Amino acid sequence: MEKKKFIVLHRSKGFTLIEVLASIVILSTVATGIFLFFTNAMKYTTYNQGKTVAVNVARGVLAYMERLDFTALQQYVQTDMATTNKPYTEINASNCRSSLFESEQVCQAIFRPTINNIVYDETRLHVFVIPYNDTTQWDKFVQSPPTEFPASLKKKIAAETIENSDVNLQKYLLKIYVIVRWGDDDDQAEWLEGVIANETIR
Structure with a gap:
């Protein structure tokens, strides 16, 4: 028998x-x-995008406010401060029907823009105008700044003093602060400050 090989x-x-x-x-x-x-x-990209948009919105508002009629703006600020008894005037989209603004549509586009599906309305965009070099109003302003001011801006104005107390400057200048919140946290806000000058000295 043959053996099988496996x-x-x-x-x-x-x-x-x-x-x-x-x-x-x-x-x-x-x-x-x-x-x-x-x-x-x-x-990080989203964070930077929010900051960039906020700064650009603030710059747009500041540029728009600088183009307004200075005399009309000054009268508006004085009247509002006398009515509200506050050392500043807040301007937002709800004021667009005022005679201060030539076009309500343009005003709404500036003070309530929609960017990246985010509406920068009165809860996110704040504009404050105060008289320039008015020491009395400035002291009140420093003691009780608007609640919308971020901590960094409150700290800055607390350390700021009026160096030139020439009252004549009040006729030609207004100080303005633009705050834009791009997030829900307190530090997620950008702000710009500037001075609006009368057309006669521009």
Whole structure:
């Protein structure tokens, strides 16, 4: 009787369970690191985008306010301060029907813009005008600044003093602060300050 020959195939050694688990752990660690990197990059980009938009909105408002008739604006500020008994006047989109603004539509576009599906309305955009070099009003303003002012601006005005107390400057200048909130946190706000000058001295 002829003997049958069997060929024994030796299987190559595969990965053990421990090796598979170790590779999964390493891959997960690397993937988590990459995911965190992109997540942080996205947050940083969104943060910077919010700041950039806020600054541009504030600049647009400031430029618009500078083009208004100075005498009419000054009278508006004086009347409003006498009525409200506050050391400043707040101007926002709700004031667009005032005779101070030539076009209500333009005023609404400036004071209530929609950018990246975010409406910068009265809760996000604040404009405050105060008399220039009026020491009495300035002291009141420093003692009780508007609640909309971010902490950094409150700190700045608290340290600020009127160097030139020439009362004649009040006839030709108004101080303005524009605050734009682009987030919900207190520090997520950008602000600009400026001076609006009478057309006769521009």
